[in-house]
Amino acid sequence: MSSDPILQPYRLKHLTLRNRVFISSHEPAYTEDGMPKDRYRAYHVERARAGVALTMTAGSASVSRDSPPAFGNILAWKDEVVPWMKALADECHDHGAAVMIQLTHLGRRTRWDQGDWLPSLSSTGDREPAHRAFPKLIEDWDIARIVSDYADAAERMKAAGLDGIELEAYGHLMDQFWSPLTNTLDGPYNGPLDNRLRFAFEVLQAIRDRVGPGFIVGIRMVADECAEGGITRDEGVEIARRMKASGLVDFLNIIRGRIDTDAALTDVIPVQGMRSAPHLDFAGELRAATDFPVLHASRIPDVATARHAIAAGKLDLVGMTRAHIADPHLMAKVLRGEEDRIRPCVGANYCLDRIYQGGAALCLHNPSTGRELDLPHAVDRADAPLSVSVVGAGPGGLEAARVCAERGHRVTLHEAAGHAGGQIRLLAQLPRRREMLSVVEWRVAECERLGVTFRYNSFADEETVAAESPDVVIVATGGLPRTEGLFEGDDLVVSAWDILSGDAQPGRNVLVQDGAGDHAGLMAAERIAATGASVEIVTAERTLAPEVMGMTLTPYMRELQKGDVTFTPTWKLIGATRAGNGLDAVLGSDYGAMTRHRKVDQIVVNHGTLPLDDLYFGLKPLSSNLGEVDYEALIAGAPQRVEANPEGRFRLFRIGDAVASRNIHAAIHDAFRLCRVI
C-alpha cells in the first residue's frame, strides 16, 4: 500500500473512506427547478470516478421555504429531492466515493424576492450587506417550524441513501444565533453561550431523533469570526468542545472568518495572490483542542499542501474543492503518479464569483466543468491524423494545439513573440496575478508531452501557413487594445495595456476611462496608484468593473482604496484635448447632454480589444469552408463539414479574441469544443 499520507483510508464512525481528500460543500448552481438533476449528477460522478473519497454535495441545500435559493441551491424541503439525490449517491457509490450533503437555513443570507416571496428572517433585524434583505426578527413559531424542517430534510437525505449530512453554521441562520454581532433576540436564545447555542442543539437533537444514532451528522462551523464583538477563538473552541460533548455530532468542518461582505468572504475563501492554506494551522489547533475528526478547506490547491495537512496531523480530511473544479481527475492523477499533469487551480475564482451573479459555476480554464454531459473532459483520438496549424499561443491557441494533439493530429503552433501566453503575460505583470501563468504553463507542458511543434518568433502570414500544407488552420491571434472612439483626442490617450507592459510610464494625475469593466482597467489603475499618483476611474456603468465580480474585486479594492483612487460611475470619456502641459479630459453621460472636464496629465483607456484578424481574412479565400462555422454542429459536438469552396486547401477557423473581445474562458471554450471533433 502507498505511504502517501493523503492516500491512507480513514474511518469516520462506521464509514471507511478510501483516502483523505474530500470535496467540500459547494453549490455550483447546476440545479434545475431546485433539483440536482442529470447535469448536477454528472459533475459529481466525474469526480467520484476519479477517486475522491467524499463529495459533500450541494452548498447550502435549503431546509425551509423561507430560505429561498441565494445561488441555485437544492430545495431539500421538497420530497422530490429524494429520488434525485438517490440517483446521484448511487452512482457515486458505484465508483467508491462517499456522498453527503450540506443542509442549512440561510437566515438573512438570501433575499425575500425569490421563491415564495416569504420574508427573510434572522436573530437580528440587520441586513446582511452581501444579500441586502432586511430580515424580520425570528419568532418562537418560526423556530419550532425550522427545527422540524431540518429534521425532515435530514430524514430525506437518509432515505436517499446518503452517507451523512453536514449543517452549515457560518454566516447562516444557525450561527447568526451564535454570534453576538447578529443576535438581538430577547429571552432564551440570546445572552450566554448556552442560550445562543440553544437553536443549534434543538436542531441537532431533532435530527438525531429522526435519523438515529448511526447516521453521520457533521457541522461546518465558524470557530473564530475574526471580528470585533464576534465569536472569538476561545468561544469557537468552546463551541467545538460542546458539539463533541453533545454526542450529536460526528465531525467538525472548521471555518475562520465571516462571510457577510464580499471582502470578509474573500478572507474565508482566498483568491489568487492571497496566502495558501491561511486557516490550516487554525483548523489543526481545533483538532488538537477537541481530539475530534476535523475537516477543512480553504485554498489548499496543490497536492503537496494537502499532504502536509494530513501528515502534520492538522486535518483528518483535506478539502480540495476548487482544485477539483479545475481538474476533476486530480485524484486519478495522484494515484497514477502523474501529479505533474494536474490542471492547476489558479485561484481566479471565476467559478465562485459567477454563482453570486446568478450564473453557474464554470472554471476559468476548464470548459468541461459543469458541462460534463455535452462536453466531456476526455478527448477521443481521431480516426485519421491530420496536419493542423495553429497561429497564436495565447490561451485559446494553446488549448487548440493541446486538444488537436490529444486527438492524435500533427500540430504546429506559431507564435510571433518569443514565448507563449498572449494577454496572460500582461495580466501576470501584477505580482498577485502571477498564478495566471499556470494556465499557460500547464498547456505548454501538455503540448510538449503530446509532441506539438512550437515555432516561436514566427510571424505567420498566408505564405507561411500555406507552405505547411495543413488540413486545418486555426487562427488564435487575439486582439489589440481598442483606443479609438473619442470625438477628438484618440491620439492623446494610452491604453491600459501600455501601462501594464511598461510601454507608457504612469503619469502623476491620471484619469482611467474604463469602458470594458474588466481586469485591465483596474490593473492599470492599481499600478499607477502604487506610484503615488492621483487616479480617478471613470465608467459609464452603474457600478465599478462589472466583469470582475465580487470576490475577485476584493484585492483590487484594498489596493485602490489604499491609493485613494476615486471612482466616478455613470460618466465616460468622450474627448481629450491638450491644455498647457497637460490634458483636458471631457466627460459625458448617457443620462443627459451635460459635460464635465478634468485637468490631468495622462488618460488611460480600457475598452476591450479589436480582433487581430488580417491573417484570418487573408486565408479565408484559400479555405474550403471560407471560415464558416456550422454553429448547430459546434453546439451538438459534431464535426464541421461546411464545404463552401471546393477549391479550398484547408479548413479555417478562428477563435478567442481574434473573433471578438471576450475573456479567457471564452477563448479556451471556443478552442475545446471546436477541436475535440476535428
Ligand SMILES: Cc1cc2nc3c(=O)[nH]c(=O)nc-3n(C[C@H](O)[C@H](O)[C@H](O)COP(=O)(O)O)c2cc1C
Ligand atoms: C462555486 C462554489 C460554491 C460554494 N458554495 C458553498 C456553500 O454553499 N456552502 C459552503 O459551505 N461552502 C461553499 N463553497 C466553499 C467551499 O466549500 C470551500 O470552502 C472553498 O471553495 C474553499 O476551498 P477550496 O480552496 O478548496 O476551493 C463554495 C465554493 C465554490 C467554489
Ligand code: SF4
Ligand atoms: S475558476 Fe479559477 S478558482 Fe475556480 S476552479 Fe477554475 S482556476 Fe480554480
